[in-house]
Amino acid sequence: MAELAHKVALVTGASRGIGRAIAHRLARHGATVAVNYAENAEAANSLVTELEAIGAKSFALQAQIGSASETSRLFSQLDDELGRRTGRVRLDILVNNAGVGHFGKLSDTTVEDFDRLFAINTRGSFLVTLSALQRMNEGGRVINISSGASKRPATVFGAYAMSKAALDVMTLALAAELGPRGITVNSVAPGWTATEANAAARQDAEIVRNVESQTALGRLGMPDDIARVVAFLASDDASWVTGQYIEASGGFKLL
Numbered sequence: 001m002a003e004l005a006h007k008v009a010l011v012t013g014a015s016r017g018i019g020r021a022i023a024h025r026l027a028r029h030g031a032t033v034a035v036n037y038a039e040n041a042e043a044a045n046s047l048v049t050e051l052e053a054i055g056a057k058s059f060a061l062q063a064q065i066g067s068a069s070e071t072s073r074l075f076s077q078l079d080d081e082l083g084r085r086t087g088r089v090r091l092d093i094l095v096n097n098a099g100v101g102h103f104g105k106l107s108d109t110t111v112e113d114f115d116r117l118f119a120i121n122t123r124g125s126f127l128v129t130l131s132a133l134q135r136m137n138e139g140g141r142v143i144n145i146s147s148g149a150s151k152r153p154a155t156v157f158g159a160y161a162m163s164k165a166a167l168d169v170m171t172l173a174l175a176a177e178l179g180p181r182g183i184t185v186n187s188v189a190p191g192w193t194a195t196e197a198n199a200a201a202r203q204d205a206e207i208v209r210n211v212e213s214q215t216a217l218g219r220l221g222m223p224d225d226i227a228r229v230v231a232f233l234a235s236d237d238a239s240w241v242t243g244q245y246i247e248a249s250g251g252f253k254l255l
Helices: 017-028 041-053 068-086 111-133 155-181 196-202 205-213 223-234
Strands: 008-011 032-037 058-062 093-096 141-145 184-190 245-248
Touching: 008 017, 008 068, 017 032, 017 041, 017 093, 017 223, 032 041, 032 068, 041 058, 058 068, 068 111, 093 111, 093 223, 111 141, 111 155, 141 155, 141 223, 155 184, 184 223, 196 205, 223 245
Parallel strands: 008 032, 008 093, 032 058, 093 141, 141 184, 184 245
Antiparallel strands: none
């Protein structure tokens, strides 16, 4: 498959979990993938090695999402890499995947917890998107990784849900603003997906059974379930889809 041949994609928070699966999927569809990571250089470099082993083009970029200065450094690195590799600076696909979670009631959430959630999940995506749009032409794609919690905030996900709901609003505002430029903007909202972030919770068999019993397809999601949806939105087949909130949860809470 080469639907994304000659396209350049930046995936934030791509060294592990859903971001890693998205990077894999976009690369297998032919895109050159810039793998952003915050701290785990070993995981990011191993992903680049995996992608190069299947004939894909990829490189890693270290930067903390949420900081204006780090965002500038991220795109300086991206510009240098693209200039060296392709002779031009152009970004076709942005996946705002980097994010952090938080378990706890709103009444127990500290100001520090709140600021960290919004700095990375909301402000970080905003800053990265602004810089990406300076390098994106007609036909570009912005894909924000939201959460099913943004529509159904459980008691223990309140602050996290708020940060993702703000991201959904950004999706709608940008989709309207960027329509004249031919750039689509969409949100993908995973449900319960098996990643390192919830590994501890998944050790509790009762939690897993409870989630599966409320999911129409009867299982937890896997990172590649989300990556497939992202790859569709990144493709030409999704050129008429913008401003949408697409839940990829296997039908969580339908039962």
